[in-house]
Amino acid sequence: MRAILDRIDRRLVILLALRLKVADAMAAFKSPGTLRDPARIAAVIAHVRELAETVDLSPDLVEALWRQLMEASAVRQARLVALHRKAGDAAAGLPVHQNSQP
Numbered sequence: 001m002r003a004i005l006d007r008i009d010r011r012l013v014i015l016l017a018l019r020l021k022v023a024d025a026m027a028a029f030k031s032p033g034t035l036r037d038p039a040r041i042a043a044v045i046a047h048v049r050e051l052a053e054t055v056d057l058s059p060d061l062v063e064a065l066w067r068q069l070m071e072a073s074a075v076r077q078a079r080l081v082a083l084h085r086k087a088g089d090a091a092a093g094l095p096v097h098q099n100s101q102p
Contacts, residue, residue, distance in 0.1 A: 016069070023073035027080035035074045035081065044070065 048066050049059035 019069070020073060020076060024076055024080060027077040028084065030077060030081055032078065032081055035077050041070060 045063055045066060048062050052059045052062035
C-alpha cells in the first residue's frame with residue numbers, strides 16, 4: 001500500500017508542477033494589476049469544491065489546497081511579469097534598476 005501511495009504522490013507532484021508551468025506561461029499575457037482576478041478565483045474555488053463533492057473529498061480541504069496553489073501561481077507570475085517588464089524596458093533603452101518593484 002505504501003508503494004501505491006508513493007506512486008500517487010509522484011503523479012500529484014508532477015501534475016502540480018505542470019499546472020504551475022501553465023500558469024507561468026500565462027504570465028506573458030498579464031500585467032501587475034491583473035495577477036489576481038477575484039471573479040476567476042471564486043469560479044475556480046466553486047468548481048474544485050464541486051468536483052471534490054463528486055468524489056467524496058472534503059470541499060474545505062480542496063479549497064484550502066487550491067487557494068495555496070493559486071497564491072503560489074500569482075507569486076510566480078508576479079516575478080515573471082516583473083522580469084518581462086525589465087526586459088522590455090531594457091529593449092526600449094530605458095534604465096533598468098535591480099531594485100525596481102513590479
